[in-house]
Amino acid sequence: MSVFTRSRTSTVLGGIALIGASALVLAGCSGGGTGGDEPTESAGPVDELSLKVGTALPQTGNLAFLGPPEEAGVAYAMSQINEATADTGLDLDVVFGDSGDTDNKAYETEIPRLLGEDVSAIIGAASSSTSLQFIDQVTGAGVIQFSPANTSDAFTTYDDNGLYFRTAPSDVLQGEVLGNLIAEDGHQTLGMIVLNDSYGTGLAKYVTEAFEAAGGEVVAAPTYNTGDTSFDAQISEVLAADPDAIALITFEEVKTILPSLFGQYPAENLYFVDGNLANFGDQFPAGSLTGAKGTFPGLSLDTITDFTDALQTFNTDEGNEPLTEFTYAAESYDATILLALAALAAGSTDGTAMAEKLIEVSGGSGDGEKCTTYAECAEIIVGGGTADYDGISGPITFDEVGDPTEASIGIYQFGDDNTYAAYEG
Structure with a gap:
């Protein structure tokens, strides 16, 4: 294992490189959201929250092989979030959609469809160039765009109204x-x-x-x-x-x-x-x-076999074909958990209100208590505390532009x- 920083040349010796990333530049100011429940006066949990999230992940196109593990990660997280509804008051509904790619342009019909469902956030796309085709449409509607796989450095400085996040590190x-x-x-x-x-x-x-x-x-x-x-x-x-x-x-x-x-x-x-x-x-x-x-970003799959085994079981129990890839499954799972925690912390499903809490629940601001599962983090928030979620894909910890400040490259x-x-x- 070798440790990388961007200030020096380092040595790669093992199956994973750990990288600390400093913030590059500040993103645009946060904007107003329209979807979901209006924020409560306090940032604490409320009795009932119905969160709706869309996905624009590649069911077709030149990254279609990433679609099954990413969608499975989202669905698995949703199942765990909804298992805890009685304790948290939050339930999650996911509307699945296809991002396609910049050749077949599936996003041209899918993004309007998802926004028409009054989603608070859209998870996707996997491709950076595809995400750039609809980021203005999503964030301009006051909806969070949260990619589990975008790695282009273009997003670090993008004027996204403070509504773009990603669990994958920059290229x-x-x-x-x-x-x-x-x-x-x-x-x-x-x-x-x-x-x-x-x-x-x-x-x-x-x-x-x-x-x-x-x-x-x-x-x-x-x-x-x-x-x-x-x-x-x-x-x-x-x-x-x-x-x-x-x-x-x-x-x-x-x-x-x-x-x-x-x-x-x-x-x-x-x-x-x-x-x-x-x-x-x-x-x-x-x-x-x-x-x-x-190489690909994320913890080595050999180190998260408990997660991938459980995900495979969940996926096949749902009647789906067995997964042959797990790339970005953990990042998709973590994106979904973080969105639910942000809604819980904001006491709202309004996109802008949730965005203001995403940095906090990732540990990027505040002095949160470390937690590693949705149930554990939700219990902290419901109890009036501040949660700091460390996910399956790593610590995450967003900076002020929605980029993870540290990452592992397998x-x-x-x-x-x-x-x-x-x-x-």
Whole structure:
């Protein structure tokens, strides 16, 4: 395990890197909300609160593989919140929707539908570029937008009326970890294939900065656009540069890119990111990805097996297909818990009132009492205290712009079965 700060180059030694992130800049001032119950005069709990939350997570599009674990995380949290209704007076209803991507534009009909349901918050999207397509529409309506997976640094300075939050850290952090990992693996030159959107180009920028600061050189970084189906030109450009390593900063398009690399480039020199790190299994011949590495924000899945096992059981008991991925499930679960706690602390389901309490219940302000479950935190709030929720995905702790101030970046490596596990290097 290695500790990272953004003020120095650090060493990656184990399957997880812990990062402390300082606030970057102040966000816009908070705005007025319209949805939900009006705030009470005091910030304490009230007798009954009916909170309604929407989701705009990827049921379709180039991040559709992330939809099932994210939606399962939300549904699991909802079940625990509603189990405690008798003790807290708060019940939660979730309206599930599809974000799609910037190619199929499912959000164009889904966001108006969700807002028409009078939701207090919308959880999503997973893709940063997709979230940027509707953030003004959501926050302009006085509704919280809360992403479990947005990592673009664009959100840190976005004028969102104080209504945007995320449980995933900025790409500044993942880029530093990945760039240093590639350098510390002994590679001196790097090629990248990059999705041309706020996520892809932003992450590529920070990987480049870290890799070059460690003495490396990026020799090729061709881009492609959402919706593209052929990547021959990008693959040819990168291979022609003969890099020591290749980083694939893509979404699900990686499934089309990889077969063209097999046999031409050693798998152990390939690097994945959160947008494409998946358990590919028999989608590719056995051993195709042996030794390849990747990163994604969040605690190593090997350290939260109690949660993932319970989530799998809950999900299948609900009649759903077994989950094959758990990426951003914990962040989605935590987002839902935090929204409920914020409503409870505000004594209101008004979006702006809840936003004012989200920083507090995450431990970003006040002198709250640590707690790790919804029931435990809710009991503190109902008793008149201040809760500081530490979640499944980590401590969270929002700063004044809704970014987590510390984060864990998991480092993983593929085995012969084309699935990944925590990197033990």
